[in-house]
Every structure is written in C-alpha cells, then in structure tokens.
Amino acid sequence: MSDEDLNSPLPSDIMERLTAIGIRLIVLTLGAWFMSCSDKDEFKPALDVPTEWQPFLERFKTEAAARGRVINITNLIIRNDNKLDESHCGECNTVSLDPNVQKIIGVNPNTVCWFTDEAKEVFIFHELGHCILGRDHEGSSLPNGSPKSIMIPNDLILYEGCQYPIGGDGSCDHRERRAYYIDELFDPSTPVPGWAD
Secondary structure, eight states, X not given: OOHHHHHSOOOHHHHHHHHHHHHHHHHHHHHHHHHHHHHHHTOOOOOBOOTTTHHHHHHHHHHHHHTTOOOOOOSEEXXXXXXSOTTOOEXXXXXXXXXXXXXXXXXXXXXXXXXXXXXXXXXXXXXXXXXXXXXXXXXXXXXXXXXXXXXXXXXXXXXOOOSSOOTTOOTTOOGGGHHHHHHHHHOTTOOOOGGGO
C-alpha cells in the first residue's frame, strides 16, 4: 500500500453509511436522555384517602403545624390490602422523604386493630412516620418499660383511655401520653417525659 492509498478519503458509499450510523447513534442517545428526563418530570402524584382515614391525615398535618412543621401531602394513597397477614394492621410501601415517590398505605380490612379512635390514630401516624417523615422503626424503651416511640412496630395501645375500667383508679388511662408520643414522632430527640421515670 502506498502513502497515497492511506491518505485518500474513504469511498463515498462507506462515508455515507458511517455518517448515517453516526447520526442514528446521536439521535438514539439524545432520545434516551430525553426519555429518562421526561420520566422524572412526568411523576404525577396521586392523593386518594378514604373518608374514614381523612380526619387522621388532617390531625397529622395539624400536629405537625403545631410543632413548626408545615407538611403538604400530595402523593398518598390509603387503601385496603387483603394480602396482609391478619396479625398485621397495615404498612407503608416506602420509608422515604422523597415527594416524588408515590406513598401507599395498605390497611388490613380483616383485622381487629381498630377498636378505638386512638388506635386508628397511632396506626396512621406510625405509617405516615414512614411514608412522609422517612422514619424507620424504633424499638427502644423508656425507663418505665413503655415504648420510646410511636414508631415501635406492632403496638397501637400507646395512649388509649381505659377500655374496661376496673376499681376506678384510672391506672389504665394513658391519654396523657399522647403529647409525648406525637412530639417524639416529629422530633426523635424529645426528652423522656415525667410519666416514664
């Protein structure tokens, strides 16, 4: 091969094919990039909360505001989930602060979790702790053995009144604990309350 053969341009038909391939690669690359961007831009949050749970969602936002936190929830679905084990009251699909993730709380309709308004509140506040506040489970105890947090797994009887008062001493009435548990939900560094010593 001579120097002249090495320096001569490629035949025009090969140049046209290479140019066409190059243009296709650029178009495909840009298309993939735009599609990945548009997937992120196209997140459409859904808010679907049944009437039964709406008051608890409003209480959650009110309690947050009372503690200096404005919470705007636009990406929450609460729905029955018949696939949950009977001993499992419900669950959130994610532990995340990300507002661009659809949060779904599945509620077990076949359970005996919902005896009282307080139990419903503890349940939904716990799940919103996962979904909206990005909190994980907290299994520690206070000095008196009570759960440290509303984020404890599997306990809905944190601040209920007496179901069946016996003897009239009121020792089963734990409603005064509500303020602490909600303070701790929004601020895990909340000090140990007097009733827990």
